[in-house]
Amino acid sequence: MTSPRTEHLVLPGVLTEQQARATVAGLLSVQRADGAIPWFRGHHLDPWDHTETAMALDAAGEHEAAARAYDWLARHQLPDGSWYAAYADGVAEEPTDRGRESNFTAYVAVGVWHHYLATGDDAFLDRMWPVVAAAVEHVLALQQPGGQIGWKREADGTAVTDALLTGSSSIHQALRCALAIAEQREEPRPDWERATGLLAHAIRRHPERFLDKDRYSMDWYYPVLGGAVTGEEAKARIDEGWDRFVVPKLGVRCVVPNPWVTGGESCELALTLWVIGESDRALEILQSVQHLRDAESGLYWTGYVFEDDTVWPRELTTWTAGSLLLAVAALGGDEPTCAVFSGARLPAGPAPECC
Numbered sequence: 001m002t003s004p005r006t007e008h009l010v011l012p013g014v015l016t017e018q019q020a021r022a023t024v025a026g027l028l029s030v031q032r033a034d035g036a037i038p039w040f041r042g043h044h045l046d047p048w049d050h051t052e053t054a055m056a057l058d059a060a061g062e063h064e065a066a067a068r069a070y071d072w073l074a075r076h077q078l079p080d081g082s083w084y085a086a087y088a089d090g091v092a093e094e095p096t097d098r099g100r101e102s103n104f105t106a107y108v109a110v111g112v113w114h115h116y117l118a119t120g121d122d123a124f125l126d127r128m129w130p131v132v133a134a135a136v137e138h139v140l141a142l143q144q145p146g147g148q149i150g151w152k153r154e155a156d157g158t159a160v161t162d163a164l165l166t167g168s169s170s171i172h173q174a175l176r177c178a179l180a181i182a183e184q185r186e187e188p189r190p191d192w193e194r195a196t197g198l199l200a201h202a203i204r205r206h207p208e209r210f211l212d213k214d215r216y217s218m219d220w221y222y223p224v225l226g227g228a229v230t231g232e233e234a235k236a237r238i239d240e241g242w243d244r245f246v247v248p249k250l251g252v253r254c255v256v257p258n259p260w261v262t263g264g265e266s267c268e269l270a271l272t273l274w275v276i277g278e279s280d281r282a283l284e285i286l287q288s289v290q291h292l293r294d295a296e297s298g299l300y301w302t303g304y305v306f307e308d309d310t311v312w313p314r315e316l317t318t319w320t321a322g323s324l325l326l327a328v329a330a331l332g333g334d335e336p337t338c339a340v341f342s343g344a345r346l347p348a349g350p351a352p353e354c355c
Helices: 019-028 048-059 063-076 101-106 108-119 122-142 165-184 190-205 219-226 231-245 263-275 279-288 318-331 335-342
Strands: 087-088 096-099 150-153 159-163 252-253 258-262 304-307
Touching: 019 048, 019 318, 048 063, 048 101, 048 108, 048 219, 048 318, 048 335, 063 108, 063 122, 096 122, 101 108, 101 122, 101 150, 101 165, 108 122, 108 165, 108 335, 122 165, 122 190, 122 304, 165 190, 165 219, 165 304, 165 335, 219 231, 231 263, 252 263, 252 279, 258 263, 263 279, 263 318, 279 318, 318 335
Parallel strands: none
Antiparallel strands: 087 096, 150 159, 252 258, 258 304
16 A cells, blocks of 8 residues: 555656655755755755755655754855855865855745745744844845846855846745745735845846746746746647657756756656646656656656766765655645645735836
């Protein structure tokens, strides 16, 4: 009989019950006792991928492990509300990149709201609210007059005003989750609402406000996955880029024209397809990347160079497996995962009056 903790992670052609359990066990084996989840042991941790993997653990019912991951974030938050871009996997946990990326900082709100929906733990939400609030304030200090979010602060604190479409789209989802937390706590944040509306407008209508990264698949689907582009416009955007990025039976290119498909981008596209109501295509994408699965560990290789028939890099990354579990959880009807990614019940900011 399927465990009630993983029954929604069983998907034909993607995960059997045994495989789902093995993948979850693989993630738990990488997580450190202090809650940190590096890419793999001996590599670094970044706050965004750490949070995504914690969400996957919650989707698998491993709520205590996920809570430890959020406690790690709370302990390592910097006084300005941010986190460093990367930390070494080791006892000292030395930062390996002292830049502070805005989307890395914002994503804690998505994870915290997801964990709360999965557990109903009010004490957790109370404990993490100051963390989320400080993170949002740090990120919004980087918002430009056109709505887009500067993508980082340098190690010396200098603000970078250039904005990335993928990062800003991820921040849009994070701001909506932060607003949901504020609403749950009955602490309105009208300034956050205005900022969210302005950001959504920039993503939908002003591509010129972002650096040109059109070759990257994430710039293609993230405006939809982040909830800024919806409805028929979202479907048209996905259809327009399909042949550029999707390699049949292998997955999604990270960047064109490189002959390299990656598991993380493929699984995020599958999640995006679920968001727009195209579960059949989502299932096909998830089935297509099972060639990246490592049977021994239950984890997934980062990518595959199909012209050379070579797995590259030789890394079994937690975030690749985490993105797969979240996509499978959405297709399986896991309520917290569906709520966070569908955006159906998330607050949305008002549209700006001009521009």
